[in-house]
Amino acid sequence: MFVILSRHWGMGFALAGVCWLLQACSPEAALPQVSLVQARAELESGKVLMFDIREPQEHATGVAQGVVLLPMSQVAQRVAEIPKQTDQPVLLICNTQNRSRAVTEALQEQGFTNIRYVSGGMSEWAQRGWPMVKPQDLQSPAKP
Numbered sequence: 001m002f003v004i005l006s007r008h009w010g011m012g013f014a015l016a017g018v019c020w021l022l023q024a025c026s027p028e029a030a031l032p033q034v035s036l037v038q039a040r041a042e043l044e045s046g047k048v049l050m051f052d053i054r055e056p057q058e059h060a061t062g063v064a065q066g067v068v069l070l071p072m073s074q075v076a077q078r079v080a081e082i083p084k085q086t087d088q089p090v091l092l093i094c095n096t097q098n099r100s101r102a103v104t105e106a107l108q109e110q111g112f113t114n115i116r117y118v119s120g121g122m123s124e125w126a127q128r129g130w131p132m133v134k135p136q137d138l139q140s141p142a143k144p
Contacts, residue, residue, distance in 0.1 A: 031101060031104055031105055031108070031117065032104070032115070032116040032117075033097075033101070033104075033116055033117050033118070033119045034091060034116045034117070034118055034119065035118075035119055035120070036118060036119060036120040036121075036124055036125060036128075039091050039093065039118040040064070040125075040130065042089070042091070043064060043066050043067070043091070044066070046066075047089065048089040048090065048091050049068065049083060049088060049089070049090050049091070050064065050066065050067045050068065050090075050091040050092075050093060050118075051067065051068045051069075051070045051082065051090065051091070051092050051093070052064070052067040052068070052069050052070070052093050052094075052122070053070055053071060053072040053075065053092055053093070053094050053099055053100055053103055054071065054072070054093075054094050054095055054099075054122065055071045055072065055073060056069075056071060056135075058095060058122075059071075059135045060134070060135065061126075061132075062122075062126065062132030062133065062134060063122070063132060063133060063134075063135055063138060064093070064122070064125060064130070064131075064132060064133075065131060065132075065133050065138065066138075067093070067138070068081070069135060069138070070082075072094070072099050072103060075103055075106075079107075079110070082107070082112070082115075083114070084111070084112055084114065085114065086113055086114050087114075088114060089114055089116070090112075090114050090115045090116070091115075091116055091117070091118055092104055092115060092116070092117045092118065093117070093118040093121055093122060093125075094121050094122070095121045095122050095123050096120070096121040096123055096124075097117060097118065097119050097120060097121045100117035100118060100121065101117045103117070104116065104117040
């Protein structure tokens, strides 16, 4: 009985190792992300600068207090507004995480090392019932 179990456990460990290696080698593994809970805590404590890269019609549904509005369609023209210094952590958030992940990848290719994307995005933020403000009521974020 023990021999049968140990064979299965050994195979299970081997499969787990292969899965871990595949995940570690995937492009997604290289992109830094942060959970929605951690992103909110860091934003509210002033530890990060968060850019909401949704488009203006999406911003109209509500944004997190303290974010900077930078639609994805304007990132290339306004990239100078995103701090590049490593001592200024930056978070990117969109509706679900697909666009913020893509922009994080593009910015990393341009040498940014201080950027993370927020897993879950503003759709999950809203589902949790977390506070949101209209863009016109947005206060400028304080520098950390």
